[in-house]
Amino acid sequence: MAEVGFTEAIDQAVEQAMARDERIVVFGEDVEALRQRIFLRYGPRRVRNTPISEGAFLGAGVGAAMGGLRPVVEIMLVDFIAVALDPLLNHAAKLEGFSGGSWQAPLVVRTACGGGYGDGGQHEQSLWGMLAGIPGLAVLVPSTPADAAGLMLGALEHSGPVVYLEHKLLSEMWLEYLGRGGRDTVAFDVPPHGARGELPEPLAPVPLGQAVRRRQGGDLAIVSLGVGVHRSLEAADELAAGGVDAEVIDLRSVAPLDRDAIVAAAQATGRVLVVDEDYLRGGLSGEIAALLAEAGVGAAFARVATEGTIPYARGLEDRALPNKERILSAARALLGRREPSQAAPPASAQSGLVP
């Protein structure tokens, strides 16, 4: 089975689903160029460029979904979703609730997210925590090509609105487009197993809200998603060299969130480290702490996340995003293996959750 790239996997899933389901249409900025193969195959009626009017075309996506289509609306970068939050927050997400369950908007918002290529804090955000906080939205973050394809098929079969986030560091297409631009003078820390991989034959939908264990281990559970999964796996390998077995959980879906998998991992290891490229506050990592507290799990807890605005300078950016060193340092603190002088970690990066 041939290896494919991350974006190619998503495109294949969309292309395959469009053959089966005439209701699937694709629109967004520049899609006629960015999805050229799908455009040439399905033509300008089903694949079309939009004006730079996110509010209008995402709103139209909601209406089109209400009217019977299954639109894949592309918002180039998730940062730009801010311009069009109303259709998502107040319309797509509310429809099922307001209609007493009688009407849903099966819409997939496909959007690129994440940093690691020096584009600054207005073009590299993750925002899945904020979006997942809105009841009525599903939020997906694949970390491998196989999941990328499977989750896209899952999203296209879902009955309601889905935000599908495609990490740019895993996508050769986005990285070339936004980061490299034909240069060989820049380098990025791309996780190889996230960027390329084999696809199952035939492609099958991955159910929404199911986490997967990427690594077994009894000493510590690292819970992550997207590029964070690969950074966590690297850190886990290094921990293993020191005799520590870390389990790595790939959430794949922020909403619905696989509560059972998180609770089980916490119970099995007694230590949970959340690695989240999204913002620290008011998001996924705090949500995980809350659900563990509610479940009465006595696990030590820490998190590595993005704490402020992502700086443009590459060096500053690398330190701001979750990286292997930050993960190792938080993991070691959690394991209580630090030197006594370093025993107290910064309050912003760590909190005790032992009842």
Added chain:
Amino acid sequence: MPTVLTRKTRFDARSLLATMAEIRAFELACARLWEEGLISGEMHLGVGEEAIAAGVMAHVREGDAIAFDHRSGPPVVARGLDLESLLLELLGDERGLCRGHGGHMHFLAPEQLAAGTGIVGATGPVACGFALAAEHLRPGAVAVAFFGDGAANQGALLEAFNLAAAWKLPVVFVCKDNRWAITTRARTVTGGNLLQRARGLGLRAQRTNGFRAEAVWAAAGEAIARARDGRGPTFLQARCPRPEGHFLGDPLVRLVRQPRSEGKAMTPDAIAGLTAQPGAARRLRARALGRTSRTVVQLGAGQLRPRRDPIARMRRRLGAPVAASVEHEARARVDLAVHHVLEMTENGRRG
């Protein structure tokens, strides 16, 4: 104090060319630094916008505010921001304008009230706010918003037009009409025409020639003078070229400039798309192919030629010997700044 209509003042062609040449040299220096990998991420050049920036900014003075988009070089160079500080920012150095935190899409200079953003159309509302602050704190000062014709389909910008008209704010909206919306041909995604659109929202709206700095200078002078006098906002639409594409490394530009190698890479996918079954009817696929080729053709036609180069036109107007010396001085200023910051950052890397 009533302002004299700038139309009656003579424009200074030499100083306009000096600004334009400095912008061009700065942009080309950015391209080199980007090619060398010293500037990361996207880099949107404002090559082709020199006449607009020079013509408008000649009227901007202390106390005035500017909001500009991702093509940030022309307005900040024309505003006279320190070249080394800008270059250090692009290199991600802590001595840069924003200590390396902003990059080219976020040049932010509070003393000059100059603010960049990478969100399309976001400059309009910000300029309205700058104008409101000016009314309270700096009477007679104005705000200028720069944006492209692609941004004129962004709701927030159209709302800002209305707000400025309703509040009679001292704003000048400058639309750099390059006929592109990212890599989509603007006319394929735009209804009606922008001048009428702006008038419909209550703005005084005027078209000017963005290839001729003196034309922009005259139109912007009048618009800014009106705003200073409390006679309300203006929408200025100026045609200009965009030869470097949406950003450096734009795949369409590469296709136009290296059709063989780039085209070869794209062909298998295109053939797969055109032939895969099931799919759209043949005539629909042909239409899709036609749209794609028209996009490439339009981009090719937009490459910089002397007739479409605002600097070349000003050069002819001023005469070759004078122009050569003005341009030489401008390039020397930029080269010196580049040389100096590379030395500084090289030392920094060593130290």
